[in-house]
Amino acid sequence: MKRSAFRPAFRASCHSPANEIPAATEVHILDDRGYLERGGTPAGSEASGRTVRIAIAGQPNVGKSTVFNSLTGLDQHVGNWPGKTVEKKRGLVRFGQVTLELVDLPGTYSLSAHSAEEEIVRDYLLFEPPEAVIVVVGAATLERNLYLVAELLAFNVPLVVAVNMMDVAASEGVELDLQSLQAALGLPVAALTASRNEGLEALLACALTTAREPRAADISRPSPRPEHRPIIRNLVRLLDGRIPSAYPLEWLATKLLEGDPRLTQMARASLAPAALAELDRLLHAHEDAFLDIVGGRYDWIREVTRAVVRRPRPDVVSLTDRIDRVATHPAWGLLALMTILGVTFWLIYGLATPMVNLLAGGTQMLAAVARTALAAWPAWLSGLAIDGLLSGVGMVLAFLPVMVLFFAVLGVLEDVGYFARAAYIMDRFMHAIGLHGKSFLPLFLGFGCNVPAALGTRILEDRRSRVLTLLLTPLVPCTARLGVIAFLAPAFFGSRAALISFLLVVLNILVIAMLGLVLGRVVPRQAPPAFIMELPLYHLPTARTLARFVWHNTRSFVEKAGSIILLASAGVWALSHLPTGDPASSVLAWVGRGLEPLGSLMGLGDWRMLTALLTSFVAKENTIATLGVLFAGQAQHTPLPALVAAQLAPAAGLAFLVVQLLFIPCAATLSTLRQEAGWRWASVSVLLQLAISIGMGIAVFQVASRVGYG
Amino acid sequence: MTPPRASAETVLSQVAVGQTVLVLGLQGGRAVSERLAEFGLVPSARVSVLRNSSHGPLLVAVQGSRLALGRGEAAKVRVVVEPAKAGHE
Numbered sequence: 001m002k003r004s005a006f007r008p009a010f011r012a013s014c015h016s017p018a019n020e021i022p023a024a025t026e027v028h029i030l031d032d033r034g035y036l037e038r039g040g041t042p043a044g045s046e047a048s049g050r051t052v053r054i055a056i057a058g059q060p061n062v063g064k065s066t067v068f069n070s071l072t073g074l075d076q077h078v079g080n081w082p083g084k085t086v087e088k089k090r091g092l093v094r095f096g097q098v099t100l101e102l103v104d105l106p107g108t109y110s111l112s113a114h115s116a117e118e119e120i121v122r123d124y125l126l127f128e129p130p131e132a133v134i135v136v137v138g139a140a141t142l143e144r145n146l147y148l149v150a151e152l153l154a155f156n157v158p159l160v161v162a163v164n165m166m167d168v169a170a171s172e173g174v175e176l177d178l179q180s181l182q183a184a185l186g187l188p189v190a191a192l193t194a195s196r197n198e199g200l201e202a203l204l205a206c207a208l209t210t211a212r213e214p215r216a217a218d219i220s221r222p223s224p225r226p227e228h229r230p231i232i233r234n235l236v237r238l239l240d241g242r243i244p245s246a247y248p249l250e251w252l253a254t255k256l257l258e259g260d261p262r263l264t265q266m267a268r269a270s271l272a273p274a275a276l277a278e279l280d281r282l283l284h285a286h287e288d289a290f291l292d293i294v295g296g297r298y299d300w301i302r303e304v305t306r307a308v309v310r311r312p313r314p315d316v317v318s319l320t321d322r323i324d325r326v327a328t329h330p331a332w333g334l335l336a337l338m339t340i341l342g343v344t345f346w347l348i349y350g351l352a353t354p355m356v357n358l359l360a361g362g363t364q365m366l367a368a369v370a371r372t373a374l375a376a377w378p379a380w381l382s383g384l385a386i387d388g389l390l391s392g393v394g395m396v397l398a399f400l401p402v403m404v405l406f407f408a409v410l411g412v413l414e415d416v417g418y419f420a421r422a423a424y425i426m427d428r429f430m431h432a433i434g435l436h437g438k439s440f441l442p443l444f445l446g447f448g449c450n451v452p453a454a455l456g457t458r459i460l461e462d463r464r465s466r467v468l469t470l471l472l473t474p475l476v477p478c479t480a481r482l483g484v485i486a487f488l489a490p491a492f493f494g495s496r497a498a499l500i501s502f503l504l505v506v507l508n509i510l511v512i513a514m515l516g517l518v519l520g521r522v523v524p525r526q527a528p529p530a531f532i533m534e535l536p537l538y539h540l541p542t543a544r545t546l547a548r549f550v551w552h553n554t555r556s557f558v559e560k561a562g563s564i565i566l567l568a569s570a571g572v573w574a575l576s577h578l579p580t581g582d583p584a585s586s587v588l589a590w591v592g593r594g595l596e597p598l599g600s601l602m603g604l605g606d607w608r609m610l611t612a613l614l615t616s617f618v619a620k621e622n623t624i625a626t627l628g629v630l631f632a633g634q635a636q637h638t639p640l641p642a643l644v645a646a647q648l649a650p651a652a653g654l655a656f657l658v659v660q661l662l663f664i665p666c667a668a669t670l671s672t673l674r675q676e677a678g679w680r681w682a683s684v685s686v687l688l689q690l691a692i693s694i695g696m697g698i699a700v701f702q703v704a705s706r707v708g709y710g
Numbered sequence: 711m712t713p714p715r716a717s718a719e720t721v722l723s724q725v726a727v728g729q730t731v732l733v734l735g736l737q738g739g740r741a742v743s744e745r746l747a748e749f750g751l752v753p754s755a756r757v758s759v760l761r762n763s764s765h766g767p768l769l770v771a772v773q774g775s776r777l778a779l780g781r782g783e784a785a786k787v788r789v790v791v792e793p794a795k796a797g798h799e
Binding site: 109110112114140141142143144145147174258259287290291294295298301309311314320324328330420423424427428436437461530531532533534535536537 | 735740761
């Protein structure tokens with residue numbers, strides 16, 4: 001009877017979007033002040049509408065961020081979870097009379113604390129419970145994804161199950177009966193394809209209904225196997241009244257049996273010695289219970305999906321099967337990976353470089369125009385504005401095509417699901433340095449920007465792998481550094497620019513491999529870390545998700561150009577004109593000249609080149625900004641790269657590019673390294689790269705000039 | 711689940727490509743076992759081996775998802791070759 005009472009509510013809210021649902025969702029942006037610290041309503045919300053707080057949870061690779069992004073639009077309030085550096089995203093959606101505050105929880109496979117993410121999710125549910133939680137699951141990977149649902153059911157929060165990527169299920173030949181799933185779970189279920197904006201409004205309506213009238217009675221929950229009930233009862237009795245009251249006792253008992261490290265620590269700290277001894281005895285006697293508990297959740301999943309999922313027969317070849325025949329093949333897969341890298345590189349050169357040159361030329365023309373327009377200004381002011389700010393920032397913004405293109409390629413590879421294949425293919429090579437395939441992912445990301453790459457090392461479970469990978473990531477040539485090469489190489493090397501640039505990247509990768517081999521021997525080995533990684537099913541990227549990825553990444557680059565690089569350009573201009581107003585006798589020249597003996601070993605006797613390298617610490621693209629400032633006063637109609645090339649022998653130009661590729665991490669990367677691994681390793685990283693870059697610079701210049709190149 | 715014949719028992723890293731097996735249990739360290747279990751390699755789960763060359767990681771299908779699994783980890787999963795169709799499913 002209960003079931004039948006539940007059904008109509010489901011139909012109205014989840015399966016017939018045309019019914020009782022506002023025609024359009026209107027997106028509102030929250031500013032920083034719009035939030036109260038803890039779970040309240042935004043301070044500025046109108047009195048007419050109530051704000052309903054809904055969290056979005058899900059395992060990785062279920063398209064959770066696409067769901068959140070599609071619901072909230074481009075502008076979200078992004079911060080960090082209190083005390084953690086994990087990204088916290090919030091957005092407001094106006095839905096009929098109500099304002100929904102959506103909170104994007106970090107993607108986690110389970111709620112056992114392996115890392116900060118799991119802890120965030122469960123602390124949030126315990127201490128600031130939202131009015132409903134949307135759990136996103138993948139249609140084609142339903143069984144495994146329901147594991148998180150099984151865990152979330154232990155909390156006293158109304159759940160809505162959002163079955164996403166229905167299109168992937170169709171392309172994999174997986175058939176789903178969502179009515180049966182909803183009946184079996186006793187939870188509202190909504191179908192969607194978030195990448196195509198399908199089913200989102202129905203999902204919101206469904207979540208809202210669930211938040212208003214949660215129905216707990218029908219819900220099917222995983223229960224402990226009968227043989228574990230006594231031990232859970234004993235644990236509950238032991239913990240009752242002795243631990244902070246926010247924790248549901250049965251859940252806590254289960255998590256202790258599962259061996260959750262943080263909760264065990266919390267419980268142990270709260271117990272008196274006698275109770276502690278009893279706890280340890282109980283946990284020790286039931287050491288293997290975790291397998292039954294986890295197994296029990298999968299038993300429940302099998303039960304609720306029994307009549308739901310119809311998979312194709314094993315001999316039917318799906319899209320993922322077909323692509324993986326090549327992409328995960330030991331030989332073909334490697335070839336595919338190399339081809340992808342090669343094509344990416346070629347695209348950047350073929351398409352982006354001409355645009356970069358055009359924009360850089362435009363900047364110089366603009367500077368010339370500005371010079372006549374601002375002729376009436378005091379010399380120092382127009383100098384600062386034109387030679388400092390305009391030349392510096394303009395040159396950096398000229399890189400934009402390289403960034404956009406690279407992030408587009410990266411976005412496609414990520415969205416399609418290729419990244420994990422690259423990690424799978426590279427696993428055997430990474431083993432040579434005592435790492436496994438997963439370490440390849442942050443390194444791969446490093447081609448975009450080293451900061452997310454350093455953050456990406458969090459997917460590695462053990463400290464040794466993390467530290468080793470963190471030391472290697474800042475050596476990966478990021479778009480900014482590749483951009484500097486793309487900008488200068490044509491003037492330095494003429495028709496051989498593309499080839500030499502490619503060889504420079506190959507050299508860079510070899511340096512990374514060598515350093516990996518050396519570090520792999522120096523840093524003490526432990527038991528090899530476990531390699532367990534999900535390979536998401538392939539799906540077609542959509543223009544919208546791709547545009548969002550590119551925008552999200554490019555925006556931070558533009559913001560950097562508008563803030564740090566703007567300041568640095570002004571600073572470089574000031575230092576190159578103080579105290580006398582003449583660059584040749586400025587503070588910067590003095591510093592640069594001090595380094596000339598070292599520089600001349602690399603053919604870089606010109607203080608301006610050394611200064612450009614030094615200021616690349618601010619941001620790698622600042623190399624160009626600095627050259628722009630320092631060369632600004634010279635010939636007005638010669639392009640900057642040609643001006644620089646005229647100062648350098650080809651061997652010195654080569655050495656310059658090598659050094660700037662391998663030079664110390666930029667400020668943003670360094671602070672990320674410090675945050676992730678501590679000052680000690682961050683310093684090691686700086687010293688290592690200082691030694692490597694200068695060493696390689698000297699070697700390349702000496703060899704190149706000996707063989708007559710230059 | 712009917713008890714399988716002991717003779718067919720092996721570890722996942724020994725299973726040939728294309729075969730489907732049932733998980734019997736996990737051996738080895740607690741931390742790795744926990745992660746394997748979370749990803750669905752629990753007793754009585756059905757696992758298909760998609761890739762398994764003489765060295766390098768395996769590729770398996772389990773609980774509707776695909777997993778890359780190091781050889782060492784795969785060697786910790788005790789499995790039995792699935793007995794001929796017992797009628798259900």
